[in-house]
Amino acid sequence: MAFWILLLLGLATYLIVRHSVADITQTPVWLLWLVLMTPAFILSGWTLINGAKIPPPPGLIIWPSLVSLLLYWVLFQRGRQLPADTHTPTTELQLPNSPAPEPEPVRPIELAEETNLRNCFPWSVYYIQNIEYRPQAVICRGQLRTTPSNAYQRIKTNIEGQFGDRFLVIFQEGMNGKPFFVLVPNAQAAKSKTNQDQEQLTKPGLALLLFAATLVTTTLVGVKIAGIEPTKLNSDFNLIFKGLPYALGLMTILGIHEFGHYITAKLYKIRTTLPYFIPVPFFLGTFGAFIQMRSPIPHRKALFDVSIAGPIAGFVVTLPLILWGLSHSDVVPLTAKTGFLNTNALNPSYSILIALLSRLALGSELTTNSAINLHPVAVAGFLGLIVTALNLMPVGQLDGGHIVHAMFGQRTAIVIGQVARLLLLLLSLIQEEFLLWAIILLFIPLIDEPAMNDVTELDNGRDLLGLLAMGLLLIIILPLPQAIARLF
Template identity: 45%
Template sequence: MTFVLLSILLGILTYWVISRGVSTMTRSPVWLLWLIVMTPILALTVWVLRYGRNTPPNLSILGLFVICPLVYTWVVLLGRRSPAEIGAAVEKPLRQAPPPPPPLMEREEEARLRACFPWSVYFLQTIECRQQVMVCRGRLKATAAVAHSTVQQNVRSQFGEQFLVVLQTERNGHPVFTLVPNRPPSNPSQGSGWLLSLVLFVLTLGTTTLAGLLLVGDLSFSALRAQPIILVKGLGYSLTVMLILSVRELMHYATARHYNIAAAAPVFIPVPYFLGTVGAFVSIKSPAPNRRALFDLGLTGPLAGFMVSLPILIWGVAHSQVVPLTAESGLFNFQSLDPKGSILLALLSKWVLGGSLQLDQALDLHSVAIAGCLGLVLTALNLMPVGQLDGGHIVHAMYGRWGGAAIGNIARVLVAAMAFIQSAYLLWALLLIFMPSRDDPALDDISELDGVRDVLGLMAMALLVLIILPMPQTLSALLFST
């Protein structure tokens, strides 16, 4: 009966968290998100009511604790709102059917717009008036940075902050200027969301602490009621996970603020089981000024998270136990993890443990090592060169919007092919398939990166490969024979 009451309380708390924190970020229904999150708990509750708490659940129920967080993440991303929609969702207007928006400008204002394009920087030929977009086509006569800066200043002098000026290339490679409405948040004082961020941080700290107790096998409700101090045993895992997530998202936020990109406070996503969280994110509410800013926005978060995860993982592996390799060993079996499932993890494990780790052995991970592995997984997921993921920003900045979209489509195919080799990548493949291919353009989406950023981008993609690809058998035999 106690377990059932705890499940009900957990369900109420989970619904409150989703409705207050996540529903403003996605169009997906709150009830559907809640049902996905609570499916493992509901299944476990039914199991306990029928078979008793001391009977271990079967593999299907345990599998739900792994599958549902990933399905939950996919559903959130599938219905993810645009920045303008996020602001509208927060404001919750009372009108059900607002009138259609007026045209961006009247015909007589086009003469003023044409004067914003000096022939020496951009020879304007045609202006296409759409309902909420003005497409200005012509020929670029100066560098993209000079042309965009000049036209942007002229538009601001004529129309104030009414428009965002975007310079980008069409599919045929021709550069065009696009004017779109500039809709800043109507209530900027409520846009940052630091109070909600703090609440979700505390909730995620609690769920990751409970997850830490589960991972070390010390969670017993009777013992927890008698000795609440045993929660301390889960702090090793929860504090390291929260450190990795906080550093990564705060670096995202700091980079956005450095380039004057509007951004909300980090949103932490608590999950009341398995790893205790499915990560965190920062909602970007305005476009990047150029591709350099877009690149830095995409790189700094994963890089900071990886730099924090690396020493945590090294320490955790050093305090893990070496166990025999069995048929149940795998990359996501923390009691019998096969480090050869990742090139980077294999290299680090062998470097830390030396001769005590052989080819036919696995690792029983310390809880801190599990946090480090989660940091690597989140780093790899964010570096995937698809859509609005950090990796999508990176390849967009390196190769342009259309080139980045093509690379994203290739990445989807490769991850789907990997799912046939290693089933752990199946859910990753599903997440990537339903994610939009193209990233939102920067204001100056033509100016290219410098050589240093190009090298850093290639290194980021190399890091992604080292994390997700398994160690080839030939190299494994050479590495673990020493």
């Protein structure tokens, strides 16, 4: 099993490096791959010498991982040092909601209008040096001479005064570290404001129908979690109410999570749909809930606030539910079948946060040789933590990917996302339950859509909140160290 995981890890690592950073660094792909795979090779060598039953010491996991990540970062940065006159490659441009390029190049503006465009860039704000015409886009490069926030607002106002609503104005950071402006033809301008206002985004009827269907499917799953065979419902339908604690708990967590996104998006006047649940008659009874935003994100501050609002809201409601559920759960002996995702015999030491919450709720009943048979409400709370952790993964268009994008910029977020995927694959060598997560993350693109002003950085308060969110992710997915477990 370990060999196949190592093989999968090696192939996945190579593909990730090749597709993610091969175009933005001159460091050989094989060298980056070798550096990232070094911790896995060391762990595999330990297992080969000492056997799978003897766990490796923590230092053998932590120090090689830290050194390899540091070396990877140094090699990546050295390879990114481009000549001063090198233009950013075409692949860097990621436009929100932009239409597909037409077969023949189309100039968004006429040559006669170029002078008017240049006049929109005061030399004291953004000294324009070069204008590139692309299919359905105009790229304006130059030197920033004021704060990014002031520059974006001034240039945007000037362009709207000169060209009206013909263009969406995007301010993005290039791979060479220099910010540039992009003018994209505004497809929505063709629609009258009346038609946009009449377009019904919320569809409350559909949202209510999906909510009701998901309540039914999660209740049926909750009946099984409560230990009741579904066939018994034929003789006593009142047993269906045994599934409501799980169903209501899980749907409350998922709903509050999405409403956190929804309400925050509304505060920034971002057009968005209501939360829609996804019912399924198996698994957890649902594949979660989602909203769709139908207008671009104005700036990185909005991107951060909308993204982090969901996990925070979901976590706040998860805490009391899981504490109540844990206090009504049964302590059972620890067995070989006990695992992280086994709710019939959950080993709390597989997660730092769950171990701490279990100790708080169960007190002296819980020992190092104990597992927990979760109450249905505790199952819902446990799944709420899993949903929070999965959403906080700093990869692509997950909430965590948006958060690191807003904190560090799109270029650094791509690297962080790649490292996160590889670390989760490495963690799956220790906890096989994470292998499915790691595979799912491989199919999530690393590139996130930019905000309209994707250059202005966040304030210190939001940066701190983002780091705390990443800390929450770590204490959910990392196992409790044995040294701390003995103190319990």
